[in-house]
Amino acid sequence: xxxxxVIIGAGVSGLTLATFLxxxxxACVIVERRNRAYIEMRQRAGVVEARGxxxxxxxxxxxxxxxxxxxxxxxxxxxxxxRVFEIVGDDRIxxxxxxxxxxxxxxxxxxxxxxxxxxxxxxxxxxxxxxxGVQPEVTYRYADSExxxxxxxxxxxxxxxxxxxxxxxxxxxxxxxxxxxxxxxxALVEAxxxxxxxxxxxxxxxxxxxxxxxxxxxxxxxxxxxxxxQDWPDDRLWNEIRLRLQDETIQxxxxxxxxxxxxxSVVYAPMQYRHLYLAGDAAHLVPPASAxxxxxxxxxxxxxxxxxxxxxxxxxxxxxxxxxxxCLPHIWKYQEFAVWMTDMMHDAGDPTQHGTFYxxxxxxxxxxxxxxxxxxxxxxxxxxxxx
Ligand code: FAD
Numbered sequence: 001x002x003x004x005x006v007i008i009g010a011g012v013s014g015l016t017l018a019t020f021l022x023x024x025x026x027a028c029v030i031v032e033r034r035n036r037a038y039i040e041m042r043q044r045a046g047v048v049e050a051r052g053x054x055x056x057x058x059x060x061x062x063x064x065x066x067x068x069x070x071x072x073x074x075x076x077x078x079x080x081x082x083r084v085f086e087i088v089g090d091d092r093i094x095x096x097x098x099x100x101x102x103x104x105x106x107x108x109x110x111x112x113x114x115x116x117x118x119x120x121x122x123x124x125x126x127x128x129x130x131x132x133g134v135q136p137e138v139t140y141r142y143a144d145s146e147x148x149x150x151x152x153x154x155x156x157x158x159x160x161x162x163x164x165x166x167x168x169x170x171x172x173x174x175x176x177x178x179x180x181x182x183x184x185x186x187a188l189v190e191a192x193x194x195x196x197x198x199x200x201x202x203x204x205x206x207x208x209x210x211x212x213x214x215x216x217x218x219x220x221x222x223x224x225x226x227x228x229x230q231d232w233p234d235d236r237l238w239n240e241i242r243l244r245l246q247d248e249t250i251q252x253x254x255x256x257x258x259x260x261x262x263x264x265s266v267v268y269a270p271m272q273y274r275h276l277y278l279a280g281d282a283a284h285l286v287p288p289a290s291a292x293x294x295x296x297x298x299x300x301x302x303x304x305x306x307x308x309x310x311x312x313x314x315x316x317x318x319x320x321x322x323x324x325x326x327c328l329p330h331i332w333k334y335q336e337f338a339v340w341m342t343d344m345m346h347d348a349g350d351p352t353q354h355g356t357f358y359x360x361x362x363x364x365x366x367x368x369x370x371x372x373x374x375x376x377x378x379x380x381x382x383x384x385x386x387x
Contacts (some may be wrong), residue, residue: 005308006138008156009156012297074197154276176266180342186259189217202245204349208220232258271300277304281297
């Protein structure tokens, strides 16, 4: 069977790329190991930043896929004492509320139900044939039979543990990585954020509460790498939230899910090898304190979609050859922001992290956002998303 582009993975990056390609008349197939219902349920990010909004506007999809404008404030709390940071700058450059789950669901509807896009769920044993001068192939198994897709390009949108990056021979990619030495417990709860999104630091560790729809929010709690979700029964979770926010009025409510994320930053470069291109978490990870992982994935697929269209429809391969070099400077800027934000949030509260000296440095960084218009501007630029 022949197609032009095979995309591995129907997460936010694979679905966005396929929607752009399908809309532009390029034949593509997504192969995904999970079923549709599983993908529809997965919930992580909450905001599409300004750059992503502009991208969807350019592709004529913003109003179909995204929600309304997001809060332009962040309540930074230190041991329960809050200061509200107002995001400054051009109000037209604004993110839009859209949980990852809502975006993925809207993309699935647009791609499969609206444009008859070809997404093959529940495939197993995906393998990549990516040799010099030979037409690439992706093989997979579905219901005990083997299938072969012959194509022009393969895109790996299969996350950090997928097959795409693993198919690249050793010595081609450089891995740059940093382990932060602690983890976050992420808990989706049946209570909205009342007031402003909260980023809290305390002597007991970092805590954040971010909106995830009109009735829900997600709490993030710093915890030890040696912990797991099973070490955090609901009572411990709520006691720790009350302690870290110094707020005894917070009630225990229903917890929908809990998962455990070791905090790390990773970049693989280059993001391409022969006919294979990597996008999203397959190419890089940022700690969730920055709220940039999904947004970086959207950036990649925007650049890649334009490159693929130039190559397939105009026989111009320049943008595709430059894909990695175009994406990496942007990725590194966001990595820098993610490290700044993660260090600032954790060291500002927890003296056991890097000692009391770094705790004071981190508090000075946080203070600076409220006293220096230049620092406030730069922080706002990252929070809104760089165009
Ligand atoms: P994924 O969404 O992981 O999709 C990969 C897909 O590939 C999956 O469907 C998987 O089933 C499939 N797959 C894997 N292996 C195979 C295989 N062998 N064969 C076929 N299919 C395969 N980002 C933000 O921007 N803002 C936030 O606030 C934010 N919060 C986060 C909170 C948490 C707790 C976490 C964990 C992440 C958060 N992120 C956030 C990051 C964001 O969720 C990811 O960066 C984003 O999901 C990356 O999208 P992706 O399409 O590259 O990968």
